[in-house]
Amino acid sequence: xxxxxxxxxxxxxxxRDYMQRIGYHSFNYKQIAxxxxxxxxxxHHYFPSKEDLGLAVxxxxxxxxxxxxxxxxxxxxMDKLEALIxxxxxxxxxxxxxxxxxxxxxxxxxxxxxMQLAASQYGELVTSWLTATLKEGLEAxxxxxxxPAEDLANVxxxxxxxxxxxxxxxxxxxxxxxxxxxxxxxxxx
Amino acid sequence: xxxxxxxxxxxxxxxRDYMQRIGYHSFNYKQIAxxxxxxxxxxHHYFPSKEDLGLAVxxxxxxxxxxxxxxxxxxxxMDKLEALIxxxxxxxxxxxxxxxxxxxxxxxxxxxxxMQLAASQYGELVTSWLTATLKEGLEAxxxxxxxPAEDLANVxxxxxxxxxxxxxxxxxxxxxxxxxxxxxxxxxx
DNA sequence: TAACACCTACCTGTATGTAGGTAGTTGTAA
DNA sequence: TTACAACTACCTACATACAGGTAGGTGTTA
Numbered sequence: 001x002x003x004x005x006x007x008x009x010x011x012x013x014x015x016r017d018y019m020q021r022i023g024y025h026s027f028n029y030k031q032i033a034x035x036x037x038x039x040x041x042x043x044h045h046y047f048p049s050k051e052d053l054g055l056a057v058x059x060x061x062x063x064x065x066x067x068x069x070x071x072x073x074x075x076x077x078m079d080k081l082e083a084l085i086x087x088x089x090x091x092x093x094x095x096x097x098x099x100x101x102x103x104x105x106x107x108x109x110x111x112x113x114x115m116q117l118a119a120s121q122y123g124e125l126v127t128s129w130l131t132a133t134l135k136e137g138l139e140a141x142x143x144x145x146x147x148p149a150e151d152l153a154n155v156x157x158x159x160x161x162x163x164x165x166x167x168x169x170x171x172x173x174x175x176x177x178x179x180x181x182x183x184x185x186x187x188x189x
Numbered sequence: 190x191x192x193x194x195x196x197x198x199x200x201x202x203x204x205r206d207y208m209q210r211i212g213y214h215s216f217n218y219k220q221i222a223x224x225x226x227x228x229x230x231x232x233h234h235y236f237p238s239k240e241d242l243g244l245a246v247x248x249x250x251x252x253x254x255x256x257x258x259x260x261x262x263x264x265x266x267m268d269k270l271e272a273l274i275x276x277x278x279x280x281x282x283x284x285x286x287x288x289x290x291x292x293x294x295x296x297x298x299x300x301x302x303x304m305q306l307a308a309s310q311y312g313e314l315v316t317s318w319l320t321a322t323l324k325e326g327l328e329a330x331x332x333x334x335x336x337p338a339e340d341l342a343n344v345x346x347x348x349x350x351x352x353x354x355x356x357x358x359x360x361x362x363x364x365x366x367x368x369x370x371x372x373x374x375x376x377x378x
Numbered sequence: 379t380a381a382c383a384c385c386t387a388c389c390t391g392t393a394t395g396t397a398g399g400t401a402g403t404t405g406t407a408a
Numbered sequence: 409t410t411a412c413a414a415c416t417a418c419c420t421a422c423a424t425a426c427a428g429g430t431a432g433g434t435g436t437t438a
Binding site (some may be wrong): 007038039041042045046 | 382383384385386387
Binding site (some may be wrong): 021022023025026095096098101102105106107108109110116119120123124127147150151152154155157158159160161162163165166168169170174177178180181184188 | 210211212214215284285287290291294295296297298299305308309312313316336339340341343344346347348349350351352354355357358359363366367369370373377
């Protein structure tokens with residue numbers, strides 16, 4: 001999103017990018033080192049272990065999410081959701097990336113407990129924001145869905161990563177179709 | 190599912206199981222070798238490269254899917270879909286596995302072209318079966334959804350893997366909620 | 379002069395994969 | 409029925425590569 005200045009931030013940015021593209025385990029320090037023109041060992045200077053970098057990536061993504069919710073604090077519910085969807089459109093078009101949450105969820109059984117916890121807590125944060133936003137839009141009669149907002153929030157939590165997964169195999173038309181259906185869940189025509 | 194007899198089949202079964210749990214790349218020959226009480230090199234006897242085993246796993250899963258569709262050929266549409274859902278319930282309860290398709294989709298940018306193709310084709314097969322089944326159930330008035338069956342099939346293709354992903358982080362209640370909503374997509378209240 | 383940002387050089391573990399061998403089984407043909 | 413060839417299902421031992429990580433150094437800047 002925003003261009004990072006110092007090396008540490010750039011390592012996190014690049015790390016996140018790679019992890020979203022190829023996953024936490026396939027990602028390695030060499031790729032970042034090459035791109036930043038520094039040596040492998042220098043990354044250990046900032047992040048002693050790979051877990052540290054993983055945690056930093058999750059935290060960075062969480063902060064970016066919080067920043068987005070702040071920015072759209074006073075916007076319409078629909079605009080909030082569209083801002084979130086825009087991220088996913090970006091992920092898909094920019095190298096068929098997964099979102100950070102689904103990246104770590106894909107590797108969930110092979111990451112440390114601390115990373116599992118960080119990912120889960122981040123997930124809860126997004127879910128509760130989604131729930132609140134859905135309720136908000138319902139009360140303002142922007143939306144007209146019938147099921148409990150909590151349920152729909154969970155559907156979104158599953159459908160957004162899911163759209164990226166099937167989009168990887170089925171291509172843009174498939175991705176677009178799922179995102180289109182996602183928007184439809186707000187209306188009970 | 191069914192107990193495999195010979196070593197080759199058992200390698201595929203175990204390989205699939207591990208891949209669903211920890212992903213294609215984290216999985217390694219040693220784990221299987223230990224469990225089957227054979228040596229690492231013996232696996233190469235059956236599957237010269239890891240790609241060969243990956244392809245065999247995809248093919249095995251595809252065959253199992255075809256077998257399921259055959260078995261339920263004359264069943265009600267709802268029973269067909271419930272049979273599919275049962276698989277996902279099983280995946281989740283049995284070690285929070287992903288389905289084979291989402292496993293390879295998670296690693297999509299890091300697997301060979303042949304594996305990408307095999308996974309994509311398998312995905313198309315499932316999608317078209319889902320589409321046909323949804324149409325079938327609609328005509329029989331088992332379902333009452335409003336959107337095109339193609340769209341809903343894609344939603345299922347995204348929502349089923351998605352339920353496993355969020356279930357890993359949010360636990361059984363989250364998983365159940367998404368599966369519950371999945372069933373609801375068939376009715377337009 | 380102390381902290382910082384980076385370096386060279388190296389250790390260790392582990393993964394896929396290969397070369398070549400052996401014990402037992404099966405097919406074939408005198 | 410015996411005899412030999414070929415195959416199957418493994419094995420030991422090793423090659424190769426590359427990952428994460430460490431120890432200890434250098435040059436620059438506050």
